[in-house]
Amino acid sequence: MFAGFQHKEILVSVGGAVLLDGTDLPANASTGVTFAGYPMADLLNSIETAGDLTQIQAQIDITGTQFGVKPPGTPMPKTIKLSNPRFRCPTPTRKESVMYVCCVKDPKFKGKKPNATRYLPRQKADLTIAYDVLQAFGNNYMVQVTIDNWSPISRLDSWNLTWEWKRGEFIYNMRGAYTLNKEGPACVYSPAAGYYKDFDFTPVYSCEKRPIVVDLPSEREKDKDVGNIPFCCKNGTLLPPTMDESMSRAVFQMQVYKLPPDLNRTALYPPQNWRITGKLNPQYACGQPMRVSPMIFPDATGLMSSTPAVASWQVACNISRPKKRAAKCCVSFSAYYNDSVHLRLRLWERHGAMLLPPEALLVPFDNRTAKARAWAKIKHRRVTNPMPCGDNCGLSINWHIMNNYKSGWAARITIFNWQDYTFKDWFAAVTMGDHYSGYENVYSFNGTRMGTPFNNTIFMQGLPGLTYLEPITDGRTPAGPRQSVISFKRKDAPNINIAKGEGFPKRLYFDGEECALPETIPKASRAHRRATATASLGQIVVAVVFVMVVAVVDSLCLR
DSSP: OEEOOOSOOEEEEEESEEETTOOOSSEEOTTOEEEEESSOOOOOOHHHHTTOHHHHOOOOEEEEEOOSOOTTOOOOOSOEEOOOTTEEOOOOEEETTEEEOOOEEOTTOOOOOOOTTOOBOOOOOSEEEEEEEEEEOSSEEEEEEEEEEOOTTOOBSSOEEEEEOSSOOEEEEEESEEESSOOTGGGGGSHHHHHOTTOOOTTOOBOOSSOEEEEOOGGGTTOTTTOOOTTOOSTTOBOOTTTOGGGSEEEEEEEEEOOTTOOSTTOOOOOEEEEEEOSSOOEEEEOOOEEEOOOEEEOTTSOSOEEEOSEEEEEEEEEEOOOGGGOSEEEEEEETTEEEEEEOOTTHHHHOOOOBOGGGGGSOGGGOHHHHHHHHHHTTOOOOSSOOOOOOOSEEEEEEEEEEOSSEEEEEEEEEEOSSSOEETOEEEEEOGGGGGGEEEESSEEEEEOOTTSTTEEEEEEOTTOOEEOOOOTTOSSOSOEEEEEEEESSSOTTOOGGGTTTSOSEEEETTEEOBOOSSOOOOOHHHHHHHHHHHHHHHHHHHHHHHHHHHHHHHHHO
16 A cells, blocks of 8 residues: 655554565655555455454554644645555545545456466566475474576675564574574573573574574585575575576575464464665665465475475565665776766766876775866866765776777776775676667677667676686785777767767666766867868878879879
8 A cells, every 4th residue: 555645754663564665664754655464464355254354454553753744734645545556546535634545446457367376476576585484383484585686787795685573583593594693592581582481592593683694605505504405505696697597596494483473383474674785786675575376396305296385475676776876886987089087976966077187097086186186287177176075986997988980989998896805706787878789899808798678788797717806905006907898880880979978888787786977978079079070181182192193103104
């Protein structure tokens, strides 16, 4: 259900539901929020339940703060409606402090027929998390968590997975992963200790409401105690399936203990508010778990039979574009026809752009201020006050237009690693826009064209033996660079105008993280264009004179 709040509301607590996008409380609800039922996720009809109100209605208790409504005014939302395409909701009716709406089924809606089991279809997303209960007992259950990376241009390094237990559960044991804080002895002060009075909490993995789960190192893959799970133990690395399908999945299992009133085999509730993060990776927005059809597993004995899970849920996570000031990867533009480097600096919006000389790209961000001032003085440009702040991005990429000739043009991409972290099996993706059809080759990287939905995109990764992007070590400068030339043919993109800045990418990704592009693009000056035109005219005149001389010589030889 969507509630269109309009008074800068901040939600402090929600009962009977959770926020669909998994936002933590307190949450800013000024632009509206969507609620999903929890623990009661389904509403049955009155015929199936003989009018049992406890099964056909749900109540959401909301506590929060609002701004801008003076007493005796009542802070009401702008609208309320079901977030279900099968229903149509008219404009709600308001009477003082009450608002209601009657939603009816949309007769024009044409969707897939619901299956007899009433399970929701599995969603397609950039990354999905499966929560499959393998065994269920009275006070505990065994569950398998599967993380699948479906995006062809994203990855996760040293992934951290977290969620929120809503019903007092705790993790007794794990295989294939572990919690950062293993606090068995501290569990004696948790609510679980009040019920399990004679329970030995020493081997317990975590009683935290929000545990942080990380992957095991690769050397523990065959460990009989904590490993020995298919697709486990990759040291937190999830590659895109376009690189290695076997490295695009992570699996771990855990034994979860429950508290009253859930001491029943069928009382199964997945945790809520899932989050997954990585080292230098995309930002994911995860929804709440949705009940789906039970996952089917092959028989453990190797026979042809299969075994379904007791219950299954799916969490769908999609990549969200980072805010401009939150980018971890930054891009700079330069060209042979312009002697300044254009890069993305903070405070540009208010104080204007500062350009840099090309050699400034080889020094850390902290050492560029003096070069920026000196370059502004040489170029007679205004020095902004205050000076723009460097982004201090852990990774920077320079795209340089090298040349522009009759049959094509070429660019050079250089990747700098300013962190104390080595990127293993790194990759980059460049979206070129309308002029992508002219792409010819990448020479020092392994470059391939990508298909739908990433049309106009070039996927690049290191060649064998060059798959590591190293940081600054032992005083080395520049920082672990990787560089390659990319060539384009003008035959397939004849209308491209390099001098007007059309040779620069529209988007650029590194290890799945979308990099921040400069606000300005280097363009050729009028003087440079006139000089180029004059040079071309001079070449034509010389060629004509040369032909005339050859013709005269030939005529003399004939005599």
